Amino acid sequence: MAGDYMDWLRREGRIVIVGASLAGLRAAETLRAEGFAGSLTLVGDEPYEPYDRPPLSKAVLLGKASPNHTDLPRLRDVDAKWRLGVAATGLDITAKRVRLADGDEVEYDRLLIATGVRARPWPNEAEAGLDGVFVLRTRDDGVALKRRLSAGARRVFVIGAGFAGSEVASACREMGLAVTVAERAGAPLVGALGGVVGAVAADLQTENGVDLRTGVTVTMLEGDPAGRVRAVHLSDASVVETDVVVVSLGSLRNTEWLTGSGLGAGPRGIASDAGCRAFDFRGIVTDDVFVAGDVARSPHPLFGYQFLSLEHWGNAVAQGRTAAHNMICPPADRRPHIWMPAFWSSQFGVNIKSVGVPPMGEQLMITQGSLAERRFVGVYGYQGRIVAAVTFDNAKWLEFYQREIERGAPFPVEHTTVDRRPEGRQPVPADFPDPALPTHGPTVTLSGYSPAERRLVFTPARH
DSSP: OHHHHHHHHHHHOEEEEEOOSHHHHHHHHHHHHTTOOSEEEEEESSSSOOBOSGGGGTTTTTTSSOGGGOBOOOSSOOOOEEEESOOEEEEETTTTEEEETTSOEEEOSEEEEOOOEEEOOOSOHHHHTSBTEEOOSSHHHHHHHHHHHHTTOSEEEEEOOSHHHHHHHHHHHHTTOEEEEEESSSSTTHHHHOHHHHHHHHHHHHHTTOEEEESOOEEEEEEOTTSBEEEEEETTSOEEEOSEEEEOOOEEESOGGGTTSOBSEETTEEEBOTTSEEEBTTSOEEEEEEEOSTTEEEEOGGGTTOEEEEOOHHHHHHHHHHHHHHHHSOGGGOOOOOOOOEEEEEETTEEEEEEEOGGGOSEEEEEEEETTTTEEEEEEEETTEEEEEEEESOGGGHHHHHHHHHTTOBSSOOOTTSOOSGGGSSOEEOOOOOTTSOOSOOSEEEOOOOTTSTTOOOOOOOO
16 A cells, blocks of 8 residues: 555656745755656745855855855756745644745645744844845855945954854955954854864964954844944943944744644754654654754664754755655665765864764864964864764865764774874874853754654644
8 A cells, every 4th residue: 555655656646845945946856856747836935946055155246256156056957947036934743734925825746845944033133124234145145245345345244153154254354344253252263163163264364354252142233323333332331332233143943934834843853763854843743744954853763862953054955855755765775864074164274173073072183284384183072983074175184084984983083194293193082062051063963763662752842
């Protein structure tokens, strides 16, 4: 019977993908490549077909790429019905219907949720609405910010020194603009890479002319009588005059539309199994609803089966393809999503790349190069094994350390390739902030355990 249903699904079934995103597009292409001949609908809240987001904080701000020419390349025709510019507002998993903002409903036999994340706004709505206050997540955000910067901003104030905020600061300095960055932690990137590496990032910013303020929070955005931002007030009682503010306080997962649906969805994302099938709020796996991309939380066998939320370009591609494959194949042919977390950033002339889950690391060992030279490899250890590595302008080592993570190699690192400089001889505390404190930098979030463990408790989405 299962085989008959799958044959019917591949020929005549209805698949809906909510999220006209990187994950959604690659999933759609995979469905068609693997023989799905039924009805395919892609729903997106933006009026654009899927586009690439990483250039928005780099090439677009610098004028090296047009925000209107960042469409993702199409690997094949997906022969789909596109419902763009209309958000999904609800889900009925019993009737198998997605409700849309225009009042329409779309029925499905299989559903893929790839709604991603959005920029966390400045919490004071009135201050967030001041002319000159921006976030940077969408194509429209990029257009608006680029236009304002090109109009001759006197000073740009960036709130939050995670990867996105640091990249914006780097682009602004490259444009010759005065830049102030405020970060509540002790250094940039500490949520993603820890305090040891964060200190290197801090030096990088200050030596490139950034007015870096750490250990402070922004208490108020001050506007002038015309409604334009004119100053930022900080918790240390200082005031910085500015005409452009970029709010870079991390992201919010787009799950609110699932409230009351019965899925295991909330602020940390949508819980799924290793095969991308969504859990309901009781921890029971569904068989018709799948999840992929930034909005997903799934267990990873290399990292203790903890649920990982990965805001990574490569993860969205891999998970979208895995979800699509599993949606239309017999259960025995399904495969797990076990993509190795990886991330990269270019800022202040330095290429930063990582593999694994740095925030999991208790200790850090510099195995190649030197922190002082800002060309190094840092390896993170947790409970006696390697869980991550980060490189500054030394990416040739990443493939080696990825294999080490995959084989569960011991930590501290004992290879003869380890530099015999003083800082490479002994591991030191990685110096991550208290997980209970908000940080703006993590691209990997540890958010729970396998459903097989009794410590995991699902609660329904709140109304």
